[in-house]
């Protein structure tokens with residue numbers, strides 16, 4: 077770092093220390109680069125605070141609590157209680173643990189005896205020109221010059237028009253840790269991943285009556301109907317009141333409570349009382365007010381920065397020396413994607429690209445009860461692209477390890493190409509360990525493997541993954557347990573272009589229930 081009257085120069089300037097920025101900075105040191113990370117707030121971004129690590133810590137605690145509360149397993153905990161402040165302290169302890177690891181790494185590479193170095197600068201960064209950013213550290217201005225820049229500024233919760241958040245009673249996921257106690261009654265607006273995860277967490281602790289507003293009749297609207305229905309039913313079993321096909325008309329603030337008016341597609345309305353409303357209707361990229369206009373870069377209508385396959389930002393004149401990664405780009409808003417893209421940008425700057433991302437093997441873990449894991453294509457995406465497939469559903473009811481766990485609520489659903497090769501295209505899995513074994517199928521997809529590769533291997537017994545092998549055998553009509561004997565638990569189907577889209581009788585069922 078060279079310092080001349082608060083002016084600093086670096087090979088690579090990274091804006092944002094979330095999973096994308098942190099990975100990019102550290103990979104750049106592998107190439108001997110002098111790097112700085114500029115962070116306006118918490119180190120680790122949404123990868124740590126008010127995001128992945130804090131929500132997952134809270135999830136794990138809530139799952140432990142819900143297991144401890146069970147009375148059907150031969151044991152019974154007595155006088156079980158939970159205190160929000162103590163839960164919050166444990167969550168913050170987990171976040172601090174990770175942040176100290178990140179800071180230890182940065183301090184190690186602040187040492188100039190290393191070939192590559194990292195400096196951490198605190199403040200809000202904004203481009204002044206193509207090679208300069210200004211950093212505002214609470215009024216103290218710094219000027220940072222860079223040969224290359226990596227924009228990793230992440231995303232923030234989308235605002236709901238007409239509803240103002242106050243961080244106390246009307247909140248977003250950024251304010252969960254500011255709550256001082258479990259809300260008695262919580263309305264969650266938005267039934268995507270964040271909405272369903274917090275519905276799971278708060279219902280697990282069993283201190284809160286949870287209402288989940290689902291404006292369509294599908295929670296997780298991008299997943300196949302059977303998966304969406306499975307998740308929705310589980311939320312309801314856990315005590316969540318799911319308001320399908322409901323639109324929020326307004327929230328009226330009273331001194332002791334919030335009055336919420338919901339309008340259902342069926343024509344009726346309902347007024348409910350809650351203590352806290354959590355808005356979780358998606359996240360928008362942090363691309364405003366960072367000086368993109370000075371670079372000639374125009375975000376798309378969703379605010380995303382246009383990039384090439386390496387993450388290089390394109391302006392009106394073509395490629396630039398600026399990269400954008402993670403939640404500010406068009407790919408999925410996931411930790412693993414931000415991290416991969418960060419590493420790739422650093423490699424591209426060093427002209428040493430190792431691997432380009434193959435998004436067909438991208439996986440997502442969803443922290444519900446039970447957990448759900450997804451990799452590759454689902455039926456919806458294949459039908460949209462007119463790609464034929466065969467599908468198999470195999471319930472954990474038939475998997476010995478799940479039987480031993482007394483935990484058979486789950487399944488694997490695998491899609492393969494509808495040809496002789498039967499290449500694996502995607503999997504959805506739920507139940508114990510689904511988040512751990514999904515990556516095995518990601519590898520199979522990445523290697524272009526087919527059903528036969530799975531049939532060749534010894535699957536250890538008793539393991540949850542035996543469901544994967546038995547489901548593949550069922551697709552090949554070679555399974556040990558037969559679909560004809562267990563029609564609800566082993567299902568094989570196929571879809572060809574021209575066939576009607578897959579449907580469930582759910583729409584009618586929900587319309588009837590809302591009219592009651």
Ligand SMILES: Cc1cc2nc3c(=O)[nH]c(=O)nc-3n(C[C@H](O)[C@H](O)[C@H](O)COP(=O)(O)OP(=O)(O)OC[C@H]3O[C@@H](n4cnc5c(N)ncnc54)[C@H](O)[C@@H]3O)c2cc1C
Pocket residue numbers: 091092093094095096097114115116117118119120121122123126127128131132199200201202228229230231249270362366401402403404408409410411412414441
């Ligand atoms: C509640 C929640 C739970 C989630 N759970 C999961 C999960 O289980 N799995 C998963 O894969 N993903 C999950 N995500 C998504 C994941 O957090 C993001 O995809 C990921 O953090 C994106 O990384 P990023 O580096 O692009 O941005 P971020 O993590 O958002 O980091 C951006 C950083 O840039 C900083 N910054 C912004 N503007 C400036 C500026 N102008 N100057 C300086 N600094 C700036 C911010 O302060 C922030 O620290 C979750 C998100 C939320 C909100």
Ligand SMILES: NC(=O)c1ccc[n+]([C@@H]2O[C@H](COP(=O)([O-])OP(=O)(O)OC[C@H]3O[C@@H](n4cnc5c(N)ncnc54)[C@H](O)[C@@H]3O)[C@@H](O)[C@H]2O)c1
Pocket residue numbers: 236265266267268269270271273289291292295296297324356357358359408409410440441442443
């Ligand atoms: N486990 C994970 O991987 C994980 C966990 C949390 C978040 N994330 C990431 O964070 C991103 C944001 O999560 P999210 O749940 O906020 O977004 P989302 O896109 O997953 O879901 C948003 C939901 O809000 C609904 N919605 C949108 N506008 C609405 C309105 N006006 N009224 C009512 N409902 C409305 C949508 O129909 C959808 O169901 C996700 O896309 C995901 O990539 C991932």
